[in-house]
Amino acid sequence: MAKTKIETDHGLNVRMFLTGLALVVLYLIITTLLIYLGVGYGLVIVIVAALIFSQYYFSDKIAMFSMHAHEVTPAEEPRLHEIVDRLCLLANMPKPRVGVAEMDIPNAFATGRSPSHAVICATRGIMARLSDEELEAVLAHELSHVAHRDVAIMTIASGVGMLAGLVSRMAMWGAMLGGGGGGGGRGGNNNDNAALVELATWVVSILIYVVAYLLTMALSRYRELAADRSGAILIGKPSVLASALVHITGDMGRIPRTDLRKAETMNAFFFVPALAGGTAASLFSTHPSLEKRLDALTKLERELNG
């Protein structure tokens, strides 16, 4: 991150730090809880850590697989490669592998455990919808994610959520075992107390899980804003990134280019349509709202010009 010629936004840094700090505090609470719960969990933690690590280590392969993306050569996608080449020279970073996902949803992503193992990927939908300049802005945003090592940071952050979920399950088992095993010679009163304590642990760890999840989402939104900012500074034109965002994330991004006649089964042409899902509340969203991102970019445009 220090190498790249990208200026910092102090307010954003402070908020990211606070979110991170809150996550660390959560880690502490969880560790305390684990110690309180006693033995046997060491192994489980090792397993969870291994899971989280492999999720991080193979992030490029996992993401490419789940997005149905494949790597493309410069001969296959000269335009995409040229844009990435230029941006990497500008930002002084190693060129990631370049991929294309065969889907109409306008989207792009970058992932990989380190800048030298990164892959940057665009869908067919985004390539068809955006002008070269707008596509460059979106790819600059994605390259900023790589430069910021967002995969590592978000893996660590979401690891907390997994650990918390684990603790809550442990506590639930504990409550069941405690209730069954202690019933031999002792009175019912003692049993009830133990069960109550376990129940309380269980409730607390679920609360922790929820809070950890919300904090992870908040952190993700800040990282998005940071990538918007760095990407816009890299290409020097926040307005172009703003117009790209309007084209892909607003209403326009939802209008398909798929042909009605080809989509007949999907579109429930002959049959009763499925219910359309509602939109998730912004609190649970990994991305900031379009308005927030546009506001931030407008502000940046003023800063750059003024």
Place this chain on the structure above:
Amino acid sequence: MGLRDALFGRTKQVAPQLDNIFALPAAALTLQSELDLVTSGQAGLCFKSGSGESTLLSDADIMELLNFEAEKDSVSLSTDDLGFKWLVINDPTVDGLVTKIHSANATMVEHELGPRLLCAVFGFVPATPPGEGAVRLVYLLKQGTFYPFAPTGPNQRDNELELRVKSFLSTDLVMEKDLSRWMALWNLPVR
């Protein structure tokens, strides 16, 4: 689809909704005053020909069934490269187009061909060319909703113009609220 149908894996064929189409003439006035768009004089009805007892064997059968024999020169029938039939109607007025499309729809439904209907398309062009480009209003017969389609190239559409059309017409027409249903109709034979 009800719970029992879901349990037994049955899907009912959907009857088309024909009546919302009658709001179109009023919407055409709005299009003219707000966006300077007038009818292109063409409308199309897109449906899938299938096999079975109720199959329409030939184009001539369809024309006969739809009772358009009398005005052959203003009506044409073609099959596109995706295997869908297009009944294209020429009429200088929106009212005329709506009436003819509706009567074709009603006849299809009468002969139990309703489930085969895909959509009706009405063409609109700038009154003073070049203007902002042509817009088709697509009527989804199953949903009973309209949406705009403004192609600008073989695989490109003007989403901005489409959203503006929607904002002007949402009081006149039942617009399709789910934007992911605003499917494209590339290379459609309706002007």
